[in-house]
Amino acid sequence: MPPDRSCGSCTQCCQALEIQILDKPAGILCHHNTGTGCGIYPERPEVCARWYCLWRRIEALPAALRPDRSGVIFSLESRPPVADSPDAACIVGRAVDGIQAFDRWEAVEAFAMFVREGSLPVWKVSDGDATLVNPGLDTARQ
Ligand code: SF4
Ligand code: SF4
Incomplete structure (x- = not known):
């Protein structure tokens, strides 16, 4: 992973992806998203923690x-x-x-x-x- 590359204000994957463990369908913004990041970041599901575009x-x-x-x-x-x-x-x-x-x-x-x-x-x-x-x-x- 490039060390100086970060998501910044992007949260697109929190909308685009299906997250089965959260019953979140693809294309719907996750209800844990605050608009600028993840509202449950320390406890977010492992699938979120592991996923990078x-x-x-x-x-x-x-x-x-x-x-x-x-x-x-x-x-x-x-x-x-x-x-x-x-x-x-x-x-x-x-x-x-x-x-x-x-x-x-x-x-x-x-x-x-x-x-x-x-x-x-x-x-x-x-x-x-x-x-x-x-x-x-x-x-x-x-
Ligand atoms: S992993 Fe990619 S799509 Fe997801 S927030 Fe970061 S830059 Fe955006
Ligand atoms: S739990 Fe957090 S990281 Fe996972 S989709 Fe929802 S807002 Fe994004």
């Missing part, structure tokens, strides 16, 4: 790609974002505030980097629609 993990991604600035959360996931797919690691870029975020330079360059330099399937997800960016790596349908 790829912007937090990869120093090469630009500051402009922080999810609250870019509108896209990139994450490493264990299952493709399509129904009934088998477990398989993949990269998912989720538009958190509309599909137009995918057209911004920082998202375009990040998708291109994950396709060019990675070996995993890369998915775009917006409003429940999932599109595989690199169809040659379609492990969800193998």
Whole structure:
């Protein structure tokens, strides 16, 4: 994890992700979120404590790609974002505030980097629609 990269005022994952242990569906802001952070930070569920988006993990991604600035959360996931797919690691870029975020330079360059330099399937997800960016790596349908 890059030592000088922090979430700052971003709380996008507290809205975008499903947190089963809290009965929190994806897309609904967690009721523990204060607007600037987690209201139960010391006691937050382990799944929250362990989870970081790829912007937090990869120093090469630009500051402009922080999810609250870019509108896209990139994450490493264990299952493709399509129904009934088998477990398989993949990269998912989720538009958190509309599909137009995918057209911004920082998202375009990040998708291109994950396709060019990675070996995993890369998915775009917006409003429940999932599109595989690199169809040659379609492990969800193998
Ligand atoms: S989406 Fe990433 S940067 Fe934003 S709060 Fe979650 S882990 Fe931090
Ligand atoms: S418990 Fe805290 S860290 Fe976890 S989703 Fe809710 S506000 Fe975010």
